[in-house]
Amino acid sequence: MQNVERAAPGSRGPGWVLLGLVPLLGLGVLLAFIVLNGAGVTRDDLPPVEDLTVERVALPTEYEMVVSVTNGGPDPVTVSQVNVNDALTGFRVESGNTIPSLGSTEIKVPYTWVEGEAYAITLITNTGTTFDAEVPLAALTPGFSGETFWRYALIGFYVGVVPVALGLLWFPFLRRLGTSGINFVLALTVGLLVFLVVDTLLEAGEVATQLPGAFSGIPLVILVSLLTLLGLLGTERLFRRGREEASRLSTSYRIALGIGLHNLGEGLAIGAAFALGETALGTFLVVGFTLHNITEGVGIAAPILREKPRLAHFAWLALLGGGPAILGTWIGGFAHSNLLSTLFLAVGAGAILQVIYEVTRILLKDSARTKAPALSGTNLGGLTAGIAIMYATALLVSV
């Protein structure tokens, strides 16, 4: 230790690297000791901790149920019996009945279910602990085929691309507005985005609670949203290209991206609900989504009302804002994963937060320039209108 203290600060020889390794070496020794001898705090009189989480129950054929489970606990869990509606039934797990810690598997249960009925499934482990799953409404889970692929794409198209594109069609109308009119539209955009960020965060939180405890779902949502927000704020200067401000068009693109990620989340929920027979997605719902999301097109157009972007930009903006809904329905319908959904939604929330900041800044700059109060009647009215429109139309689309 004497030598170390004498070394001049800043000298980084090979010895310096070794110093960095000392804690790791200590950690290695400690881990080896604990693995070999135990930590001295283990209790043998307690049963193992069992924590199975059911991710989803699929009905791929009329005579089979497939239960996807994840072991979120520290110990392996062995599924010994499966009970469907108060009857023990046979089952098959290709990877073996024991699921390792943080492992996932599919439990295949041969069972001739009745369409439209509800099923309660209980997994019984070797210690007699039970884990419940349910099929609220039995219906065939659509498998992957060309037909279902296009059907999901169509759903995403109706829910995402069509309304955003329709909203963008207001561009020529809106650009004839005066300054206060445009400010109203910008404030309306902020309102719309505030609604979306609340909605996305709550949706993310809901999915996160279905994750195994080990994944720390709620902290994951908060942290991923925060990192996305900070990351986008940090990269914003890249879009400025030497100018003091990012171009208005690039702001529109970022709004489209944030809204796109939100629509991806919407797609995930719709795809999963549709696959599990929880929603019929009738005409009413499609019309509802169109009304709900049409405001998003207005929001995307708001920053560029004073500019003359090429027509192609509008096509790209519509695709970026609405297209992810198609991707979402595919993922939700064919490869539903609560972890993936949580992450997508959290990233979406962070992205929307960033554009809220950006659009608000445009409004603030304008109010500084004109010496009008930031919370003028126009701005407050627009904000309220944005939130109110989204809330009202959301009533039509509760999946």
Next chain:
Amino acid sequence: MGEERQEGGRTVREYELVARDAEVEVAPGVFYPAWTFDGQVPGPTLRAREGDRVRVTFKNEGTHPHTIHFHGIHAANMDGTFEIVGPGQEYVYEFDAEPFGMHLYHCHTTPLRKHIEKGLYGVFIIDPKEGRPPADEMVMVMNGFDTNFDAENEVYTVNGVAFHYQRHPVEIKKGELVRVYLANFTEFDLINSMHIHANFFDYYPTGTRLEPTEYTDTKMLAQGERGIMEFAYGRAGSFMFHAHVNEFAELGWLGFFKVEE
């Protein structure tokens, strides 16, 4: 029939029962932390002839206080209700075997339901002096296990393991009289029942009379109720028997008789 010896001109039957905690398999692959007599649920069947003296030495090697309460006619301090036997202690129960019939024994320590649902019970048969006709005899104890401790049974069994007699059918001979000593030790659910397929049986409630009271194919028993069934199969083949409470049947209380020529 325990250790048999003569004392002063009468038959004395001596038994030893040990209470101990044990993991028992209650359905294939599912283990339950039970309290048992001699490591098994239900406990060993005790048997005596009407008028015999019965002496049961009870050792508590478990982790909780227990007793043995016998159904029968006996003195107050032989009833296993007040003389609690702590872990490591022992107690000797002694009484005359009366009346003849099919009886039970179980722990009677509070909380009572807990001590019974955990597995501390068994069957105690007192044969009539003149005996019963020769038959292929078997004990069937209907019970259930609350494996996740939510005050509901996850599995139902006869003699302790769900679907055991489906995987290992009870072999009986065609034309031979079969005598089933049937008891209901199910907790949480008020009743249980027994139904045999393609046949009927004579039923002797509690086995305390030598004449059957009923000729039927399904018998419902309340908690603690028991009786004797007698029947013979006239045809070879596999015949199902199960609780006619269908939920219990599908949760494990179902088996087969394999009738052979």
